[in-house]
Amino acid sequence: MSLLEPLPEPKLLQLFEVLYQCRSVTRAADQLGQSQPTISIWLARLREQLNDPLFVRTPGGMAPTPRADQLIGPCREVLESLRRLTTWAPQFIPATAQRRFRLCVSDASHITLLPTILNHLRAHAPGIRLEAARIDGNTESSLESGEADLAIGFVPWLGGGMYQQVLFEQDWVCLSNRQHPRLQSVMGVAEYRAEGHVQISAGTGQKLLEAGLARAGIERRIMLELPAFLGLGMIVGSTDLVATLPRHIGQTLADMHGLQVHDCPIAVEGFTVKQHWHARYHQDDGNRWLREVIRGLFQAEHA
Template identity: 30%
Template sequence: MKLFRHFDLNLLRVFVTLMQERHVTRAALKLHLSQPAISHALKRLREGLDDPLFVRIEQGMQPTPRAEALLPTVVQALALLEQGLAPPASFAPATSARHFTLATTDYFEEVMYPLFLSRLLGQAPGLSFSIELITPDALDEGLKSRQVDMVVGLDSRVELPTGVVSTPWLDEEWVCLAAADNVQVGASLTLGDFAALAHVELADISGLGLGPIDGCLRAHGLSRRVISRNLNYIAAARVVALTGAIMTLPRHMAERFIALLPVRLVEAPPELGALTLTLIQHELYAREPATAWLFDELRAFAISQTASGWPDSCP
């Protein structure tokens, strides 16, 4: 053990090459080193192993019994090191049966996931997915233990645990929905008018705390009255269609409901800003080939949808 702590593993490559070539000059040429460098390495090997290892003969160098005995072990050790230090095999989506678990929002699941999955299965038919709710546990222990591969679509303003990597993924615009016959709400809203109206919102079953809308109102000394907290967007939109309340949601989600329900779009107060959605991974696994491939596919999909004006979104 004491020897190993001070032993230069690069010397083992010199040893194996000398065993193959049985000649210092030929070993130097093969390793692209100078002859003095090989001679110095051999001196260090002899001192470290307390054995001459090679003796000069007329045809070159003859290995000692100790050198002969060492060769299989050294060759095997170098092969194991090379195998262990090699980069991981690339991900082959066309033949993979990998199962991915995504923790995500209603927005991604409704607006993007069906089309994304259909396109993905075109090049990777053996893949499968599970969709889970974004929770504090999913963001922390779920990502750390690989029970969750990626968190998709979380607001960039949410505070994250240590050890995770958040990447901006997609920018969305906040809009409001109002009933088609709601004459109390115009085509756009000031922040004061917005705060004065009754609201429908999604219940915070994620446990991630104050959302961006209430945070904005609080920063301006305002608050709102929420008359209904619903578990999903469609139920909330139905409440809006039958009451004088409004709801605030990403534009492309809101557009889904125009053709389904008697509701209309209303421009949200500019103070609400934009909604930046993210892709979140644990830094331990961000370079794992399958996860890296999925990350790239999600980014490419978002870019393609943005560039094309979302023409391929499911109705």
């Protein structure tokens, strides 16, 4: 079989190998699960493609021709390569894997999700390195190209070719200083309207908050605007300002800084946090493992 010539179909190569071993069309048909007429047709095609009788009838069975003797070695090499190809599955072993995963996440996830994920990886996959990237207009193309592995958050604009999995639902809360001079455990609309506020300009859910405030006809008295959640806990804990934010990041900051959590008195549409990945990497062993880790960490936490 020259590399310059097209190879026969795998089923014909299998016939050639089996017939070379058993020297009988009847036994070859049994081993391949085919009828004798089918085997005869395949053998005729094989003879035509290789331009040689390959096997001739003798009292001792179907004897190979010198050409068949020359071809059996290359034939077996091809079949073995095909077997390895069809059974090969790259194994991802977390305990020994050396790999970088790039996650597109919101700023809030730096505080809420990444520490939990990282602690799990340090314990179970110490060779894994994480890289955090922003969720932005390039997220979809990054997932498609493999530059990023997963996007985690509220990313409703991602298009076709994406898989998604729900992690948890989010509603809205307000944070205040535990020693706030005017706010007790319950914050009503009047108190909300009267207080000074910190506004976070980042976050994919901020448009939902703005829409809810517009429907309620409330214009907050913004005393400070921050580009992200960094420093928000310290600011709320040391002033009388109020912050409105999704529950997960709100509860996390409250636990870290001893803040008071109030149910948001304004009707604001909630949203679903999901993990997203491109169809090209749906069967990737490492990607599948990381998705399962994240699902286990955050679906269980919010169940």
